[in-house]
Amino acid sequence: MSRKSSKPARKVQAAPRRSLPVRMARGIARLLWKLSLRTVQLGLIVFAGAVLWFYVQLPAAEDLLDGRERGSVQMRDRHGELFAWRGEQGLVVPASQMSEDLRNAVVATEDKRFWRHFGVSPRGMLGAIRINLREGRGPLQGHGGSTITQQVVKLSFLGDLPTLQRKVLEIPYAVAMELAYSKEEILSIYMNRAYLGASANGFEAASQRYFGISASEVDVPQSAMLAGLLTAPSRYAPTSDLSRAQNRSQVILRLMHEQGYIGDAEFAQARANPAVLSAAAQRRSGGYFADWIMESGPDFLTSDTAEDVVISTTFDPAIQRAAEDGLTSVFEDLVREGSEAQAAVVVLSADGAVRGMVGGRAIGGAGTFNRATQALRQPGSAFKPFVYTAGLEQGVNASDFFVDRPVTIDIPGSGPWTPQNYGRTNLGPMSMAEAFARSTNTVAVVVSETAGRDNVIATARAMGLDSEMTNTPALALGASETTLLDITGAYATLLNRGRRAEPYGMRQVRLRDGDTLLLEAQPGLGDQVISERNAGIVTWMMTQVIEAPYGTGARASLGDRSVAGKTGTTQEARDAWFIGFSGDYVVGVWMGYDDNTPLTGVTGGGLPAEIWKRVMRGVHRGLTPTTLPVVVPIRPQPQAPARTAGAGSRGAGGSAPLPQAPRRVDEGLAGVVEGLLRGLLGGNN
Incomplete structure (x- = not known):
């Protein structure tokens, strides 16, 4: 005989039925979530594909070190000393062979997380957008937040694209570069391709141009001045305005100090002794003469040269100074102030x-109207x-x-x-x-x-x-x-x-990296x-x-x-x-x-004769x-x-x-x- 349970049977209640709008909202949310996941997955696939696509197309790192479209011209005076630069100067040197202070200055200035990120710095990009909006600009106008790797992408491949399109492509390109190259190689490409004013491409050329030494020899103040050129090379070029370049270098020194690259004593020492130009760069002599050489020489060896050439000239810096001083002194002593003569x-x-040429009162001017050769x-x-x-x-x-x-x-x-x-x-x-x-x-x-x-x-x-x-x-x-x-x-x-004696200024043209003689003048007196x-x-x-x-x-x-x-x-x-x-x-x-x-x-026997006399006295001194x-x-x-x-x-x-x-x-x-x-x-x- 079976025993009946004394417990009452449990009554099962049906779940409350949700309303139709709630069910629809939940369905849409689930759909959106799935679409988002699919979109992210698809985006990751596209991004990975883009990275892979760019990765397989990247050339060897050494092929990207020299990004110039044409060659350079260096001019040497009658004594063999370098006095003028034209064209796109570039001297390829790996970053590892440059001064450690210079490498640190560049990283501190341009990308303090360079050694840690994988090509892109989201924090840096968001910070740049925030600064741009705060200063009343568009999100992509002004500060870019680009890493050094992204800047290498721009310098090497995407420089001609519109800003928005370039920014989109920079990210997978930068990741591909990080996969293909080491950090040292990326830094080398950047430090050799960056334009630094005064026709100098890369830090080796700029070091030679401004300080007359290799990039491996620059000290902390010089490194700070060079790194400061990256923001606005023409504005901060020390040959244009030395005091402005020195003020900019103070900002770089502060960044180096804050990021631990230099200590308190070194920071104070560098701030008190800012970099100065070399004697050759400071004189800025021979601008008109150099322009004349570029205009009178064959285009394929001067303005359109595809090679790096060195031109030996007849230029004499001492005579040039005598010519400049003679002209300047007469205008200072004998011509009314404000005269536009x-x-x-x-x-x-x-x-x-x-031996010397002054094409106008703007002494040392280059690329300006040369009244000695162009004025009829x-x-x-x-x-x-x-x-x-x-x-x-x-x-x-x-x-x-x-x-x-x-x-x-x-x-x-x-x-x-x-x-x-x-x-x-x-x-x-x-x-x-x-x-x-x-x-x-x-x-x-x-x-x-x-x-x-x-x-x-x-x-x-x-x-x-x-x-x-x-x-x-x-x-x-x-x-x-x-x-x-x-x-x-x-x-x-x-x-x-x-x-007859034909005026000439060019003596020899040689390739910079060798002894190959491309052109040689045959000076001497002509016919009777x-x-x-x-x-x-x-x-x-x-x-x-x-x-x-x-x-x-x-x-x-x-x-x-x-x-x-x-x-x-x-x-x-x-x-x-x-x-x-x-x-x-x-x-x-x-x-x-x-x-x-x-x-x-004014007649020819007045001020021009006085200028002539003062120039001749300087030219014949000794x-x-x-x-x-x-x-x-x-x-x-x-x-x-x-x-x-x-x-x-x-x-x-x-x-x-x-x-x-x-x-x-x-x-x-x-x-x-x-x-x-x-x-x-x-x-x-």
Whole structure:
């Protein structure tokens, strides 16, 4: 018999039925959760695929060390010292061979978690976004929060992409790099590719550029200054603003101290003794000269070079400083403050080697307008040595007398033309040398027309004046434009006794990493283009410009050193020149305004002659005086016939001799008075 349980049966209650909206919400949540998981899984798969894709395409680390698109140019002076850099400088050195202080400075500045992260720093990216938003910029504008690895990706592969697209791709690319390369290799790529101002790519090139030493030798202050360039290389370049670069380096020193790379004593020592530029970088000399070399040399070895080349030049830093100091001192001492007048100086050796060049008052400027080589200006009376040389070459006698009186030439299609002397006076009969020393315009026109304008042009070209010359009577007065370098080089022909000397600055071009000779100049004097005797006579006449009491260039006298020169002042004093030479150097000076505004109270015998004198004194400091190759002509006789020109005496293009008239011989008191007056009155400049 079965026993019934005394416990009552348990009543099972059904679970309460949830409402439809709750069930739908839970279903949607479960669906979203599953979709999110699938999305994350898909994202991880895509991310892994992207990492793998970039990983298999990455080249060897050493192939990424040099990221330059073209080569570099280094220029060395006549003594073999480096003085100028152009192109994209780059010297590949592994980070392990660079100074430990420099490596620490870079990491402290750019990516303090570099040694710990795996290519990306989420904390750094979020911090950068927060800073950008706080400063009122977009989340990706300004601070990027990029790691060094991400910056290597940008420098190597993604630099041309839009910001958002680049930021998205940087992350898998950076992870791929971390898988493919060691931290040392990534740091090496970064420290060799980073642009650091002044054409320097990489820290080795920058160390050489700014401090004249290898990146393996830089100390803590120098390391801090170099690392400080990474943020804004052009702004913080010490060659642009040393004090700004030093202030920036103080920030880097603080970061290094906070992160434990330098101790308290080293921090204090570095702050008290900031880095300074090397002597070569500090001088910044030769900017205009270097620009001229880059413009005048073959493109494939200069501006478009694919190789790293070294150019040996004729540049002399001591002569360059003399040229800069001479020009600067005159503007500081004798020109009103605030004047926008410009000036240029060229210094050549007798054989045409350019030793110094100042293309404007912005001393050391590079990439700026070079008034010594690019400005085409009228030379005025500085052209007259070519006129008188042509006259002598065509048979005009150095002992001839000329009459300074009004000259009128009828130019077909233009009418009569009457040149005026500088003082608008006429002094009557005078010797050829006196006319030249006084820079008398009327006599210069007579000599030009007698010799024939075609012959004047041919003589000037043979002597080295390559610019266009217009065949008009005003040719004799320097109405055709030229550059300071061209006309100074042409003057060297006179110093070389009639043999042409072509200005040159490039001696050799070699590959930087070897002894391969790519190009070599063949300096030396050219052909005999005018007779040695006539060159000597014109040189002697140029000494009278400075030595004679009536000469227009007396201000250029160097005392016991014999020099020859010629003044030049164009119409309305828009250009003022002094060009001349000693037995060793030829120096040309131009002064004027870039916009052709007339100079006030300036002639070639004034400030340009003063600049010339100060430059020459500096150039010749310590040199023994050298005798000039002069030929003194037979003293002119008063009874000799005088050449003259009256109204309408010449046509526009003929070359027949002008009519001659007997020289008036003054006697007694009248002759003495006229002689004294002629000695007191100045001629044309």
